[in-house]
Amino acid sequence: xxxxxxxxxxxxxxxxxxxxxxxxxxxxxxxxxxxxxxxxxxxxxxxxxxxxxxxxxxxxxxxxxxxxxxxxxxxxxxxxxxxxxxxxxxxxxxxxxxxxxxxxxxxxxxxxxxxxxxxxxxxxxxxxxxxxxxxxxxxxxxxxxxxxxxxxxxxxxxxxxxxxxxxxxxxxxxxxxxxxxxxxxxxxxxxxxxxxxxxxxxxxxxxxxxxxxxxxxxxxxxxxxxxxxxxxxxxxxxxxxxxxxxxxxxxxxxxxxxxxxxxxxxxxxxxxxxxxxxxxxxxxxxxxxxxxxxxxxxxxxxxxxxxxxxxxxxxxxxxxxxxxxxxxxxxxxxxxxxxxxxxxxxxxxxxxxxxxxxxxxxxxxxxxxxxxxxxxxxxxxxxxxxxxxxxxxxx
Amino acid sequence: xxxxxxxxxxxxxxxxxxxxxxxxxxxxxxxxxxxxxxxxxxxxxxxxxxxxxxxxxxxxxxxxxxxxxxxxxxxxxxxxxxxxxxxxxxxxxxxxxxxxxxxxxxxxxxxxxxxxxxxxxxxxxxxxxxxxxxxxxxxxxxxxxxxxxxxxxxxxxxxxxxxxxxxxxxxxxxxxxxxxxxxxxxxxxxxxxxxxxxxxxxxxxxxxxxxxxxxxxxxxxxxxxxxxxxxxxxxxxxxxxxxxxxxxxxxxxxxxxxxxxxxxxxxxxxxxxxxxxxxxxxxxxxxxxxxxxxxxxxxxxxxxxxxxxxxxxxxxxxxxxxxxxxxxxxxxxxxxxxxxxxxxxxxxxxxxxxxxxxxxxxxxxxxxxxxxxxxxxxxxxxxxxxxxxxxxxxx
Numbered sequence: 001x002x003x004x005x006x007x008x009x010x011x012x013x014x015x016x017x018x019x020x021x022x023x024x025x026x027x028x029x030x031x032x033x034x035x036x037x038x039x040x041x042x043x044x045x046x047x048x049x050x051x052x053x054x055x056x057x058x059x060x061x062x063x064x065x066x067x068x069x070x071x072x073x074x075x076x077x078x079x080x081x082x083x084x085x086x087x088x089x090x091x092x093x094x095x096x097x098x099x100x101x102x103x104x105x106x107x108x109x110x111x112x113x114x115x116x117x118x119x120x121x122x123x124x125x126x127x128x129x130x131x132x133x134x135x136x137x138x139x140x141x142x143x144x145x146x147x148x149x150x151x152x153x154x155x156x157x158x159x160x161x162x163x164x165x166x167x168x169x170x171x172x173x174x175x176x177x178x179x180x181x182x183x184x185x186x187x188x189x190x191x192x193x194x195x196x197x198x199x200x201x202x203x204x205x206x207x208x209x210x211x212x213x214x215x216x217x218x219x220x221x222x223x224x225x226x227x228x229x230x231x232x233x234x235x236x237x238x239x240x241x242x243x244x245x246x247x248x249x250x251x252x253x254x255x256x257x258x259x260x261x262x263x264x265x266x267x268x269x270x271x272x273x274x275x276x277x278x279x280x281x282x283x284x285x286x287x288x289x290x291x292x293x294x295x296x297x298x299x300x301x302x303x304x305x306x307x308x309x310x311x312x313x314x315x316x317x318x319x320x321x322x323x324x325x326x327x328x329x330x331x332x333x334x335x336x337x338x339x340x341x342x343x344x345x346x347x348x349x350x351x352x353x354x355x356x357x358x359x360x361x362x363x364x365x366x367x368x369x370x371x372x373x374x375x376x377x378x379x380x381x382x383x384x385x386x387x388x389x390x391x392x393x394x395x
Numbered sequence: 396x397x398x399x400x401x402x403x404x405x406x407x408x409x410x411x412x413x414x415x416x417x418x419x420x421x422x423x424x425x426x427x428x429x430x431x432x433x434x435x436x437x438x439x440x441x442x443x444x445x446x447x448x449x450x451x452x453x454x455x456x457x458x459x460x461x462x463x464x465x466x467x468x469x470x471x472x473x474x475x476x477x478x479x480x481x482x483x484x485x486x487x488x489x490x491x492x493x494x495x496x497x498x499x500x501x502x503x504x505x506x507x508x509x510x511x512x513x514x515x516x517x518x519x520x521x522x523x524x525x526x527x528x529x530x531x532x533x534x535x536x537x538x539x540x541x542x543x544x545x546x547x548x549x550x551x552x553x554x555x556x557x558x559x560x561x562x563x564x565x566x567x568x569x570x571x572x573x574x575x576x577x578x579x580x581x582x583x584x585x586x587x588x589x590x591x592x593x594x595x596x597x598x599x600x601x602x603x604x605x606x607x608x609x610x611x612x613x614x615x616x617x618x619x620x621x622x623x624x625x626x627x628x629x630x631x632x633x634x635x636x637x638x639x640x641x642x643x644x645x646x647x648x649x650x651x652x653x654x655x656x657x658x659x660x661x662x663x664x665x666x667x668x669x670x671x672x673x674x675x676x677x678x679x680x681x682x683x684x685x686x687x688x689x690x691x692x693x694x695x696x697x698x699x700x701x702x703x704x705x706x707x708x709x710x711x712x713x714x715x716x717x718x719x720x721x722x723x724x725x726x727x728x729x730x731x732x733x734x735x736x737x738x739x740x741x742x743x744x745x746x747x748x749x750x751x752x753x754x755x756x757x758x759x760x761x762x763x764x765x766x767x768x769x770x771x772x773x774x775x776x777x778x779x780x781x782x783x784x785x786x787x788x789x790x
Contacts, residue, residue: 016451053475056411058482065481068474068489072467079463080448086460087453094463098493099538143494 001125003164004029007039007135007157009172012230013077014044022230023084025171026130030090036130037121037164039157040081042073047150063108067137067147071097074134074153082132092130095121097137097145102156104138104146111138111146112213113155116163133160154214162221170210175229176237177202177209179395180252185386189395191237191250199239201340201372202251215239248343248350249393254386257306258334260364260376261287263316264327266298273300279319285312289336289367289374301365303376306332334364335382338374339389357392361385396520398559399424402434402530402552404567407625408472409439417625418479420566421525425485431525432516432559434552435476437468442545458503462532462542466492469529469548477527487525490516492532492540497551499533499541506533506541507608508550511558528555546606553609557616565605570624571632572597572604574790575647580781584790586632586645594634596735596767597646610634643745644736644788649781652701653729655759655771656682658711659722661693668695674714680707684731684762684769696760698771701727729759730777733769734784752787756780 006026013019026036041047050069054061078094085092101120104111124131135153138146148155154170161168177199178188194202196219203212209227218225218239228236266272273292280287289303304312309330316328344350354373361384365376377385389395401421408414421431436442445464449456473489480487496515499506519526530548533541543550549565556563572594573583589597591614598607604622613620613634623631661667668687675682684698699707704725711723739745749768756779760771772780784790 016448020452050471053411053471054478057415057475057479060482061478062481065474065477065489068477068491069471072470075467075470076445076448076464079460080452082460082463083449083456084452086457087455094460096463096540099540145491145494 001035002033003035003037003125003166004169005037005039005157005161005164005166006169006171007153008041008081008230009153009170010041010044010046011173012171013040013081016080018230019043019077019080019084022081022171023088023090025230026085027088027090030129035125037125037160037166038081038130038132039135039153039160040074040077040132041135041153042070043077043080046073046076064144067108067145070147071134071137071145074136078132078134085130085132090130091128092132093124093128094132094134095124096134097139098143100133102133102138102159104140104148106140106142106144106146108144108146110149111140113138113148113159113217116159118160118163121160121164148213149211151211152213154211155217158214158217158223158225161223162217167226168218168223169226169228171228171230172209173229173231174209174227175232175234176227177239177251179250180254180386180390184254185390187390192235193238193240193242194250195242195342196239197371198250198340198342201338201369202253210239249339249341249395250343251340252386252389252393252395253338253340254382255336255338256379256382257332258303258336258376259306259309259330259332260301260303260334261312261316262327262329262331263300264297264329266300266323266326268294268296268298270294270298272298275319276300276316279315280312283311283315285315287312289365289376291365291367303334303336303365331364333379334376335379336374336376337382337385337389338372339393339395340372342371344371344373353392354389357388358385361388396430397428398430398432398520398561399564400432400434400552400556400559400561401564401566402548403436403476403625404548404565405436405439405441406568407566408435408476411475413625414438414472414475414479417476417566418483418485420625421480422483422485425524430520432520432555432561433476433525433527434530434548434555435469435472435527436530436548437465438472438475441468441471459539462503462540465542466529466532466540469531473527473529480525480527485525486523487527488519488523489527489529490519491529492534493538495528497528497533497554499535499543501535501537501539501541503539503541505544506535508533508543508554508612511554513555513558516555516559543608544606547608549606549609550612553612553618553620556618557612562621563613563618564621564623566623566625567604568624568626569604569622570627570629571622572634572646574645575649575781575785579649580785582785587630588633588635588637589645590637590737591634592766593645593735593737596733596764597648605634643738644734644790645738646735647781647784647788647790648733648735649777650731650733651774651777652727653683653698653731653771654701654704654725654727655696655698655729656707656711657722657724657726658695659692659724661695661718661721663689663691663693665693667693670714671695671711674710675707678706678710680710682707684760684771686760686762698729698731698760726759728774729771730774730780731769731771732777732780732784733767734788734790735767737766739766739768748787749784752783753780756783
């Protein structure tokens with residue numbers, strides 16, 4: 001019995017016609033003598049609409065109840081897909097997180113998969129052609145419903161593929177992984193191969209192709225992820241261990257709505273750095289592009305997404321309430337632009353080429369990793385910076 | 396710890412404002428030192444819309460998947476209500492059928508509750524003010540999701556009340572039980588009390604106040620059901636063992652889209668009657684107003700709902716294919732009008748008053764039980780018949 005795990009995103013099951021289209025794609029695979037485990041997201045804007053409903057009640061909904069609410073979306077698409085499949089003679093059964101026994105931690109809204117029991121799925125696959133599983137969700141040992149965070153269905157699919165030792169195919173409305181977002185930059189090129197590490201950098205930089213956690217799991221278990229289009233037979237991209245083509249720089253990603261937080265004239269006390277980021281982490285806030293410079297005093301700069309500004313401000317003011325003579329400065333309206341490439345590790349001159357391409361643009365902050373260089377620019381320079389980088393690195 | 400079970404119907408939780416209104420009603424009870432178990436239906440037209448989605452795929456959806464699909468509706472309203480309650484300081488938690496362990500038979504779309512485990516609910520009530528439970532649904536021993544049939548949330552509520560030995564309050568957009576449908580007949584009177592048997596007759600006759608099965612359970616366990624309005628403080632109705640007021644006739648119900656099936660000139664063979672109704676039952680068809688008259692031959696007449704006509708026709712033709720010289724006649728466009736009242740048992744002259752009231756109207760079929768008289772009339776006589784009966788019995 002050869003099993004493939006497929007995942008279809010929200011835009012692939014956005015309406016009844018699209019669900020029928022997915023059913024037809026599955027039917028083809030079944031005719032090739034394969035057994036399918038299909039993970040689905042919620043239909044189109046369902047999750048957004050449910051969030052909107054909750055927000056109409058309160059801006060501060062109990063996380064546990066939000067997960068109860070949001071997980072209904074995938075149950076709707078999973079059962080409709082099973083109905084469509086059975087209707088064309090593909091025997092199938094949908095399972096929610098309870099039934100599929102997808103065990104997670106109890107971190108509501110951002111749970112992590114702990115354990116996947118595959119005995120039931122394997123047994124059902126002897127009886128059915130395809131098992132449809134609600135993505136994005138799990139349950140705790142205590143029977144609480146959790147979600148894996150936005151985009152978490154990718155993670156459901158990769159984790160299932162790892163547990164079932166199966167191939168993993170992720171389908172969406174984009175036919176693969178591009179050097180940068182093809183919806184914004186039509187000149188973007190599709191990558192045939194990309195490594196786990198490159199993909200992780202891309203994901204964490206805001207590229208919306210794959211949920212970061214799914215790539216981490218794929219890396220851990222050596223699962224090759226195929227990313228293709230639901231709507232065409234165009235060849236997609238492979239996320240795998242080695243990049244067969246190995247270009248120096250494989251992608252560019254852009255993230256808007258960045259705010260730079262700068263703390264200056266702090267006393268030269270390094271425990272402060274630790275205290276600040278500990279406080280920030282405790283509040284559940286994500287910070288990025290951290291840069292610490294010390295000379296006569298300590299200067300700390302980092303970025304956050306704009307909407308977290310007041311939250312961060314409160315946390316820092318509270319923490320440093322007994323200190324005087326330091327400055328906290330918030331500057332919004334920035335965009336982060338990054339280039340990523342596993343080849344950067346071994347290729348010299350990437351940084352020089354990078355700064356050369358951006359020489360006319362004021363860079364507010366620059367951070368680097370082994371396979372990534374990121375800079376922060378005012379939003380009005382975004383277009384120019386992207387264009388220069390795409391040309392310089394042939395993206 | 397004094398527990399009340401409340402149930403709110405779909406129109407009571409149709410939108411965010413209405414959900415907040417329900418939350419405020421619950422808050423009042425909590426302030427009276429009560430603990431609440433609240434059963435909710437799906438918001439407004441959610442269930443209808445989900446059925447419509449499935450119908451766009453196929454008219455013949457797998458019943459098991461339909462239940463997966465439809466049960467999402469109550470999970471949405473339950474979690475939103477829990478969000479609204481927590482927001483106003485009423486600690487609460489929503490539970491779906493898995494979590495509440497509502498065990499049913501495996502009859503998809505029309506399952507029956509077999510067992511309710513209350514240990515978890517009772518434990519949670521020590522910690523929370525209110526536990527919100529998804530109505531209409533259950534699970535089987537094998538972990539399959541089932542539904543109890545349209546209106547099944549009433550049954551969920553009454554079964555929970557029976558298991559928790561609690562009072563049961565059912566809230567909807569109608570402030571109680573009326574002698575006939577107040578939306579159609581503004582002259583309808585509200586009943587303060589009605590017995591289980593009267594209510595059962597009313598429900599089976601199409602009165603949409605309570606799910607029949609909920610009344611059966613209430614009768615079995617002696618649970619008094621209070622039916623009131625979600626939107627006003629107007630006093631509602633009590634469904635209970637004894638009708639304290641005991642009027643002779645307590646209600647009138649009207650059911651449209653009836654088709655009369657008449658088989659005449661059958662040979663005088665009584666096993667035929669049994670065979671016919673056995674066949675009809677096997678096909679899952681409901682028949683009503685059965686009347687069998689024999690003289691030289693056998694004449695059988697019964698009613699079905701109009702949409703089942705071709706199904707019944709096929710079944711009967713198949714069964715009687717070897718017989719000749721008999722007639723099957725179908726006549727559609729009929730309305731069934733019934734009066735119900737526990738007092739009829741002991742009160743003479745009800746039948747005479749009934750026929751007197753309807754003397755100018757051609758009655759196609761009449762059937763009676765101890766506490767009910769039903770007649771079948773052409774739809775054009777409906778208004779006149781209802782008016783005459785309402786006047787004659789002071790309904």
